Amino acid sequence: MSAATVDAGSGDATPAAQPVALLCPACGAINEPNARFCEECGTQLGDLIEVSGDTATEPEDIPERATSAVIPAPARRACVYCGGSIADDGYCELCGKPAQSERDHWQEAPAAWVGGVCDRGIRHEINEDAMALSAEPQAGSFAVLVVCDGVSSTPGSDVASLAAARAATALLAEGRVADTAAGLDSEQAQARWSGRMLTAGEHASAAIYEAIGELATRTNPPSCTFAAAVIDGPLVVVGSVGDSRVYWIGDEGHSRQLSTDDSWSQEMMAHGMSRQQAENAPQAHSITRWLGADSPDEKPQVVPTYPTGAGWVLVCSDGLWNYCSDARDLEELVHRIVGSVGSNPVTIASTLVDWANEQGGQDNITAALARFDSVVSTAAPAAGV
Structure with missing residues (x-):
């Protein structure tokens, strides 16, 4: 649909300025005007070369034709x-x-008590992990942490993971506004957030479908895992699809994995195989559920819980837990890092990422944390932590 603007002096209608596409300086691909990353190679865009709408029509012509109609990029x-x-x-x-x-x-810190870091790792050429965070300023009031890990066997999964993480976080953050106005009690809040977590999986999967376009028709379309945590006062609601995880890391121990993997290794452990054997088998990271156009079941497994005492809610991809899977081992690592670098969530997440890279960095790595200091009241239904 075209638009027109009216010149104040003459009253003549003149065509409005159209958004200009961005030319990736690394691979020459044309991207949408508001794109932050190149859809082809992942290079950061922004103040780069802009291509007018009447320039190149064929990809191979872009670099040559654009030279006469570009705004020079910063040095x-x-x-x-x-x-x-x-x-x-x-x-x-x-x-x-x-x-x-x-x-x-990159890193995100929507509030002083919430933060995360997402890193390509050492071995992978691109980062197919993604995260999206949202939080209110007051510590312990409300936060959303979402981590998605693109399935590396399907090109375009980096686009899928970012779209899914942002869509799910946006939907969950919007729910806070409605609940604040409604004034829900603890039981109502638990039911409401559990339902929203299921809806978040549907929205994330729909966002993937929209983001990948015609790639959705491929036999093996882009897809990703999903791990999310909503903190609403003393309540924590966890949702997961695939093998990205949510952990509770207590200051005084009692740490545990809050999510349950959808994977071959999890099924083997359920049948009695040890964690060490299952997670080191060749099929260990074969997931049985995921988000995407060919998802067999996009509904997250949902777990509401009321942690007792202080600690950390950690949402991470397998690039981190590959090297520290058991909650007790991860607790020891987090406690050691906090003792060394302090309690800033971004600093802790960055140190966790550095540690995973030091172990080999075989996969993309994402760690997102929220500080949890709430203590459940006697009237609230304590669950599991």
Whole structure:
């Protein structure tokens, strides 16, 4: 649909300025005007080359035709690790690390008590993990943490994971506004959030379908896992599809995995195989459920719980728990990190990511944390932690 603007001086209608597409400087692909990352290669966009709507019509013509109708890009990019400038040789002038896009390594901190880091790892060429966080400023009041891990065997799963994480977080965050106005009691809140978590899985899967376009018709379309936690005062509601996980890490122990994997290894453990054997078998990371166009069941497994005491809610991809699966081992690691770097969630998450890379960084790594200090009242139905 076209639009027109009216010139105030003459009253003549003149065509409105149309959004201009962004030309990726790395691969030459044309992206939507508001895109932050290249859909083809993942390079961070933004203040880059803009291509007018009447330029290239064929991909191979883009670099040549765009030269006469572009706005020059800024001279230097910022390093995603330290903020320094990327030199012409592709390395940071300050820390010396190679240039990476924001998708390769980024962090979010919607509030002082909630934060996360998403990292490409060492072995993978692109980051197919994604996270999206939302939180109110007051510690322990309300937060949403979502982590999705793209299935690496299907190209385009990085697009799927980001779309799913953002869609689910947006839907869950909107629910807070409705509940605040309604003034729900604890039992009503538990039922409401459990239902919303199921809906979040549906919205995330629908967002994937929309984001991947014609790729949805492939035999093996882009897909991802899903792990989410909603903190609403003393209540924590967890949802999961696949093998990304949610853990409770208590300050005084009693840590445990709150989510249950949909995977071959989980099924083997249910039949008596030890965790060590199951999670080190060749089929260990074969998931039995996922989100995407060919999902057999997109409804998350939902677990509401009321943690007693203080601790951390940790949502992570298998790039982290690969190296520290058991909740007690992960508790020891988190406690050691907190004792070393303090209680800032982003700093803790960053240190967890660094630790996973030191173990080999075989996969993309995401860790998102929320500080939990609420103590359940005697009237609330305590569950499991």
